[in-house]
Amino acid sequence: MKRATPARTPYVEVRYSGLLDRPLILRGELEYLGPGRLGKRVDSPYREQTTVADGSATVRRGERAPRTFSLGQAPELEGFLRGFSALLGGDAGALQRDFTLSASGTASNWQLRLKPRDDRLARRVQAIEVDGADGTPRCFRTHEGDGDLAILLVDSLAETKLGVRPGQGELDALCRGVAKR
């Protein structure tokens, strides 16, 4: 699955949160810049640029001064980044070190479940589920510690049209590749 860097892909992200009565839907572009380095641009419904490098994330939104967070403060992002980096960097060793893995499916339609080994991380990120076909992941589902869920559709799924309140079942089906687009 190793990618040449930088590798770019458009995405659509659907976030379910206990605080919200309908999911947030964000569209933009993900940029993989090498191990531990990631760019995430939001184009709609607002514009925002997040850059992750050297253990901290910087969020720029409009004219306001950028805000910087450490990954230690944003474990959800850290967990996602580690899994994402290791997958795209083709670093099976790092993946094995940070997560317990369970795989299922076939080569043309596979699922990988990543459970963080680190306790602190595991409290904030229960698991990350990755779905893909052949050498390409299509879908990252991050189950957060407080029950919130973020589903990231990339690559061929990034242009999927979604309703105002896409159901989780609908998205799961998309990820597994069983639904019609």
Next chain:
Amino acid sequence: MRRSGWPILLVWLLALAALAFFAIRHLQVSTDLRSFMPPPQTAEQKLLMEQIGDGPGSRLLLLSIEGAPEGQLANLSRGLADALRKDAGHFEQVVNGAFDPAALDDALLPYRYLLSPTLDTHALDADYLGEQLQQRVEDLASPAAALLKPLLRRDPTLETLVLAERWSPPKAPALRDGVWFSSDGHALLLAQTRGAGFDPAAQGAALDALEAAFAALPERGAAKLAISGPGYFTVLINAKTRAEADRLGAISTIGFVLLLLLAYRSLATLLLAALPVLSGGLAGIAALAFGFGSAHGITLAFGFTLLGVAQEYPIRLLSHRRAGEDAVASARALWPLLATAIVSAAIAYLAFFASGVAGLQQLAVFTIAGLLVAGFSTRYLLPRVLPARFRDVADSRAIAAATRWLDRVPRPRWLPWLLLAVGLLVLWRAPGSLWQNDLAALTPVPQDLLLRDAKLRGELGAPDVRYLLVLHAADADGVLALSESLEPELDTLVKQGALDAAEVPSRYLPSLQTQRARQAKLPDTATLDAALAEAARELPFRAGLFAPFVADVERARALAPLTAERFAATPLGTRLASMLVRRDDGWLGLGTLSGVHDAAALAAFAESTHGRVGLLDLKAASESLVVAYRERILHALGLALALLALTVVVALRSVRRAWHVLAPMSLATVLVFVVERAAGISLSLFHLVALTLAAGLGLHYALFFERPVADAAEARRTLHATLVCVLSALLVFGLQAWSSLPVLRAIGLTVALGVGFHFCLSILMARSVR
């Protein structure tokens, strides 16, 4: 030793042990500079005495952790801050930039709308809430979500973060990984100690606790903790001075022992000769314990320095023993002169007692008790325990040759007057300032540490330790209102570059009036509900999500405004508490200043407030205190000299003889002064104490040289005794004069020079030639 000597020695040693036990049990040695200083006179000095050490700036330790990756440093910073916050015995406040949502407890949380300036410029209406809630939606999808989710229901406008930012130091360092980092990647923290900044014992305990807390942190790796700040320097310099004094003390003790062995050829004699000074020292401590209960460390150090005179008593006794005569008889023969020396010194030190300064009174009690006990034990105890066998020093051929040589030395009568005239001329033209008022100049902090301190202070925006703004008002709320009214002008001064930042009490708590004005702007529940509904109409938040927020606003509407007294009692209010001082006639507020570039502009600003605000220059105030202290010492010394002259005249029953004793002593003191001034040395308190000791020694030389003696052998004994005294004093203090520490150098150089001049002038002016 005579047969009756053993029981006397035993009883003596037992008495010393008992004295030591009593002294150690009952004397509290204080290291707080205040107990050493004279009572403050001016309002500025009064404030200084409270602020020296107790001021917010001087109790601040600047910490930096370095030598590991950023993430690890951040964890260590958090771990250390947690550990220190639990150690309330040593630390009042610890900040590292991390926002601690639990810091505002439940009872204080609704006050955020009264404390935060948000309501001054915005209302909690649909427009403002809409804009805020839109941002929260965006936050939820950003890496900030993890931080904000727990706050969101109760505080959607993030007022707690606004307050946290307002309460962090005015010019805070960059936040990385949630904690402060310097520009070169070190984690930074500020710790406010409970103990006073210039109290080495309290600061030492706090530093030990700090080092222990850091050492107990897990996963330290190669990370190192660096500390700076006034308290750290106090401890460092104390330790350094003590180490150097101990080192020099050890060397000079060896030299002293060798010298006495050479002079008296007996180890037993040497050990016994130490007993009078030991008795004097212990008696001095016991007298302090009995009379005062506590003494300052500097008083004790000065006292032991002055007690150095007493080492002469046993030396005189040993050198003046005659062949074929009992030691008791020798002591009896020597006693009238020795008693004159002891009593006149003791009477002179009475002048210190009249100074009205606790430190000087203690010094007088210690020294007088010490001198008397050392003198009487030399007279009544030492002769009874000395070995019976000894060598009469009058038989020494070297001493005989030295005596003959000295007798031939020309003694022109005009020489002292010439020396005096030249000396006065030099004094008149001497370079540099006469007095050294900056006590810190005697115990300088190494340059590299000062540079590191300045750098850390700049990065942390930590307050300057020299300048303070002092706000005067009738009550605490008046101070807060005054402080609020100053903020715009201070902001202007910051913009103009007069200083980097100012931290005034209203930063932490607005006045009651301001709180009431904000409270009046809070909407009632129905209005707020409607505004929220409108603001959130297009947004995906669950209905009723913000009920805790609405409840808090409703509670805030009914709150009695937070008083300084109540706020100061909370953990968050410690900072404010240290900025408010209650006085008999009103309240003072203290504002700390960082990065003062233009003190004159600040002074002009203070001037323009017509006495409501003052700029306190701690350095100037402390120097004025030193000046006051020195004036008292000088008065005491003047009085002491008069008492001494009177005692010597009475004891010798002759003004002419007294002149022979006092003239060389006075001239030698002047000459020390002249040499030091010619070398550009400014004189400090330590020089004055050293001059006093040298004068005490000089008095002995002159008294003994002036004494008419019956035979040539006795004159040789006098010379032997004086030579042993002079050489031992030159050895001990001459070594100190080479010290790298200015304070030891000041004492060593002054005494060594003094001993030399006193000796030479006593020979020139006092010695009776047969």
